[in-house]
Amino acid sequence: MDAARNHCSTRFGGAGIRLAVFAAVSTVGLAACGSSVPASSGTPAKATTTSTPALPKVTIAKAVNTEPFAAADVALKLGYFTQAGLNAEVVTLGGSSVANAALQSGSVQFVLASAASVLLATSRNVPLLVVGGINKGEGLQLVVANTWIKAHGITQSQPLATRIKELEGTTDATLSSSDKTVLKDFELQSHVPSTAIHSVSISSDAAMLAAVQHGLAQEFIASPPNSSIAVADGFATVIASSNELPYASDEADDIVITTPAYAKAHPTVVTAVVKALGEALTQMSNQTPAGIAAIQSHYPTLSTAVVKSSLASFTFTPDMRQTQIGWNDALALARQTGLVKAGAKVNVQEGGIWTNQFAG
Numbered sequence: 074m075d076a077a078r079n080h081c082s083t084r085f086g087g088a089g090i091r092l093a094v095f096a097a098v099s100t101v102g103l104a105a106c107g108s109s110v111p112a113s114s115g116t117p118a119k120a121t122t123t124s125t126p127a128l129p130k131v132t133i134a135k136a137v138n139t140e141p142f143a144a145a146d147v148a149l150k151l152g153y154f155t156q157a158g159l160n161a162e163v164v165t166l167g168g169s170s171v172a173n174a175a176l177q178s179g180s181v182q183f184v185l186a187s188a189a190s191v192l193l194a195t196s197r198n199v200p201l202l203v204v205g206g207i208n209k210g211e212g213l214q215l216v217v218a219n220t221w222i223k224a225h226g227i228t229q230s231q232p233l234a235t236r237i238k239e240l241e242g243t244t245d246a247t248l249s250s251s252d253k254t255v256l257k258d259f260e261l262q263s264h265v266p267s268t269a270i271h272s273v274s275i276s277s278d279a280a281m282l283a284a285v286q287h288g289l290a291q292e293f294i295a296s297p298p299n300s301s302i303a304v305a306d307g308f309a310t311v312i313a314s315s316n317e318l319p320y321a322s323d324e325a326d327d328i329v330i331t332t333p334a335y336a337k338a339h340p341t342v343v344t345a346v347v348k349a350l351g352e353a354l355t356q357m358s359n360q361t362p363a364g365i366a367a368i369q370s371h372y373p374t375l376s377t378a379v380v381k382s383s384l385a386s387f388t389f390t391p392d393m394r395q396t397q398i399g400w401n402d403a404l405a406l407a408r409q410t411g412l413v414k415a416g417a418k419v420n421v422q423e424g425g426i427w428t429n430q431f432a433g
Contacts (some may be wrong), residue, residue, distance in 0.1 A: 104154035108127040129342050134176070136169040136186035138249055138278050139296045140383050141207045143326040143371050144353040145185055151356065153349035159342065161349075166248050167276050173199060173330070182335055183346055187251035188325040188403040189412060194418035195426050202336050203427035205329035205347040205353065205393035212326065212387045213255050214300040215313040217243075217292040219286050222310055229312055236312050237263035238300065243291035246275045246284040251326075252294040257410035258318050285309055297373055297383030305379060325404065327401035328427075340431070347431045351393045358389040393432040400427060 131154075135142040145163045148154055154161035164181070166172045167314075169190030175181045177199065191201050217227065217240070224237045237259050247253050253272065260267055273290060276280040278299050284290040286308045293299075294315075303309040329350060336343050356364030360381055366378050400421040405414040420426055 075320070082138065103361070109367045113359065126153075128158055130162070131183060131342060131346060132164060132181040133185065133346070134172045135163065135165045135184070136172040136183040136184060137167075138165050138299075139327070140298055140357075140368070141212065141296065141387055142185040143359060143368060144207060146371045147356060147364060147367040148349045150370055151363060152344075157345035157349045158348070159345050161257060161346075166284050170192075170250075173201065174328065176201070176332060177362075182339075182342075182379040184258050184330040184332060185327065186330060187249060188247065188400070189251040189254045189407060190329055191328065191426060192404060192407045192413050192419055192421075196413045200333055201329055201330050201426060202248045202333045203325075203328045203395065204336060204389045204393040204431045205350060206325060206341050206399070206432075207327040207329065207350070208328055208389045208400050209394075209396070210316065210324055210386045210388050212296045213251065213294050213315040214296065214311045214386075215255075215259065215292060215294050215310045216285070216300045216303050217312050218288070218290075218309050219307070221291045222312065227312055229310075230317060232257075233313060234263035235267075237265050239267040240433060241265060244271045244289070245272055245413050246281045246290035247272050247280050248275050248278060248293070248295070253296050254407065254410045254412045255315050255318070258315075258406060258414075259313065261410065262318060279333035289313050295357045296351065297386055298375055301375070301379050301383050305322050305375075320346070322403040323325075323396065323398050325427075328395070329393070330352045336428075344431045348391050348433065351391050351433055354389045354391040354393070357384055358391055360384055391433075394429050395423075395432070397421075397423060 096403065100297065133145045135145060149161060150164050166175065169186040172181070172184040172186055173194050176184050185207065191203055195201055221243065227236055227239045245256055247256065256270065256272065257267065260270065275284060278295065281293050282297065282299060282303060285293055285303065286306070300311055306313060311363065329347060331343060356367065363379060365380055368384070369377065372380065404413065404419060404421045413419060
């Protein structure tokens, strides 16, 4: 494992989030013009001007900085958005609620976030449409400070319930709704009261790592590379993974979101974005030299071994297609953990909150 810490992504926190969102996404027109004058011995012919139409501008927001969401950075690095006829910008925001708010305002056109965040938002009547799947099955890991592990004798070979019970009295640094959902499910499966583990909201993945490293929290739940960074830096250990929980293997996980109105008005742009992200996921899933190099340009302090190990922990879906069982499982987990309240109506049938219309 590489011992260096990741300092590579752009993050916004606090009040600056909203300012950064709206400042980052102003529309930019790109045009190239040229003129020509035919050679002639007489009076010069009138100059003619031709223009290249500007590429459609789209801003893609990552809710947080995780390896699945880095598909947008890989697509940008490898030129897939340009090849698809798009002028794309990728930004990282401070969680799914901020990203979805930017989507509703029109400041961004696409959001990469978790299925849990979509279920929560749509249960509150926020109009969202999932147009592509990035990976399936939860890829989250429970990372605990080594000082707490040593003091409480926690080992990875213990039953899940034993490991979770030993976390009673800790503070969990949570960054997103999916983190909170998985923590609640760990508690449910282990018969640990929800009040036994305190949860504190953190504004960025950097703050989440720092909170555990400096003793302000004892654990966090995240996907690689953040979990890999904590382990590589030697201050924490992965003691549990979400694949130990029910619904884990097929559950809809990280996804691509837009609004129903935008998808209706710009179907070719949506198709182009999904296609570009799918090409990036192919590189990541196959761990090609180009894919690894693009990931390392985004996470420059991570070794090749750490990048490959992190990528191997996900089940990517390069065709970007979603499944009915995946959304059924995601909703079942969201209801079980209380993320989606009893009585709230969420249409997880295809054509409701998700569609494969734009996928390959």
